[in-house]
Amino acid sequence: MKTRQVILARRPVGMPTTDDFRIDEVELESPGEGDIVVENLCMSVDPYMRGRMVDRKSYTPPFQIGEALTGGAIGRVVESNDPNVPVGAHVESSFGWREAFVAPGGQVRALGNLEAPASAYLGVLGMPGMTAYVGLLEVGALKQDDVVFVSGAAGAVGSAAGQIARLKGCRTIGSAGGPEKVRHLTDDLGFDHAFDYREGNLEDAIRAGAPNGIDLYFDNVGGEHLQAALNCMNPHGRIALCGSISGYNAVDPEPGPNNLGMAVRMQLRLEGFIVSSFGHLRHAFQRDMTDWVTSGELKYQETVFDGLDSASDAFIGLFTGANTGKMVVNLG
């Protein structure tokens, strides 16, 4: 059995291009004792993967040039030497960026009966959804009556974070790129206020939605968003630092916020986090999020690219605002 897989051809400099990637076809090994063979149905591209394309110290080792990329994927078992993961089971794995793979059964997570379409387990019911959940509730320590600001609020993480805040009864404002996404936030997702970060002054836009200031800022963007939000924080405010997509493709480091003095004067807490450190909350996340999604209280949207050949375009699209909600590559 063969599979096609996406290889990191070279490290991107600045905005990635399709030339940074190539597709190879390889013969899969035969499954050994305890192994399973999985055909992927869909795979994830996520902003954090840009960081793994850089050769530096981080929470996960960098991708290696000439090797297949990895990332979240949902697949179906087509051959099994592991009785715990039988043929036909849906599994989540980190063996994305390829159409099929062979791995020990213990290296995938069986999903049981799907309560939503398979791709939802890459998004709202998967890593991005859990990132929103732990970032808001645990790192951000959401409190009743908090005013919450979410940047990149039309993305996979941001749209979940904002809706969780709303479901917890908090006034929620969000930023997104372009009028359609802004309308999506208020009309479809129930944000109290949303604005287009490409228009006008960021700080003014935040204050228009949060005239009494922000208590919790869920930062997906960094850069100018973080600087503007710092100026709007209430005393003892919290900033959950989830990532800073604005700087992921910067060739030279962007200057940081010039107003960190606000953190002292307003006694703010800024805390970076990685969802994989919060495994102890997985059960609570799955219970709550499945309830919210199946009841329709929390909505999600996907932008779907079709086929492995579109994977690099889908990935690059994350940085040009091509997605509303989760960016998914369909492989089924």
Add this chain to the structure above:
Amino acid sequence: MKTRQVILARRPVGMPTTDDFRIDEVELESPGEGDIVVENLCMSVDPYMRGRMVDRKSYTPPFQIGEALTGGAIGRVVESNDPNVPVGAHVESSFGWREAFVAPGGQVRALGNLEAPASAYLGVLGMPGMTAYVGLLEVGALKQDDVVFVSGAAGAVGSAAGQIARLKGCRTIGSAGGPEKVRHLTDDLGFDHAFDYREGNLEDAIRAGAPNGIDLYFDNVGGEHLQAALNCMNPHGRIALCGSISGYNAVDPEPGPNNLGMAVRMQLRLEGFIVSSFGHLRHAFQRDMTDWVTSGELKYQETVFDGLDSASDAFIGLFTGANTGKMVVNLG
């Protein structure tokens, strides 16, 4: 009875100059019911006061032009209409920058029997000492085996913070300006490693003292220090943001650290704090710090300027590195 007092003549632009201040002589009101008259023995100048000279939103209202400045002072009661604060009592107040004052007895704090020279209650046993104590133990959540880095470590706050870390058994490194201060940190105060931030590369200097990284950074300086320290932090490290003296006199805001992405990747917590929010720890601070100081386990140094006329020079000297330890103005 008359007093001389220091007036904010105009708001400093950049580095303060003596022309930003003037001294007026005024007649004190007669003490009314419940009032006391106090002659100050010594007064404090502290870096945070620079912030109060700027007209902006902060945790304390800005100083007003044409009005007497305020700040910590230790004095002795010379007249009293408050039986709780009798003549002869030593009191701590916020009525510094003047030689004498009249105030309700309830607006000062009686010190009881002094267990150290009066000026120590402006420093190691006062606000700066408590800032070090709560910043390190509460905000920084000091843990056994932490490697601790303190910037501005020869100052009033930094020298106390570093010594508390040492007393708690932690490896402690510090930065200061100039070889004499560096020697003071290692030879007198027991820092494990110290370096002159004016020499060489900051990040290299930190790594030389903390080859395995930093767990807790007590930041008195901000700016380049913060950026360098961010690159040296261990996963789940904590940064107590106490102030950023490097930027206090900047006319235009200095760019912030361009590597806040480290906070995400290393899951760091940066937290700003103001000592006045930690009144619930005052008793514990006074107990511990008095023990450490009277036993000689924790040392402190003072740089003393003499007389109210020297107050503005003493204040300006905070930003030129004129002080080792607490800067005090003697008024006795």
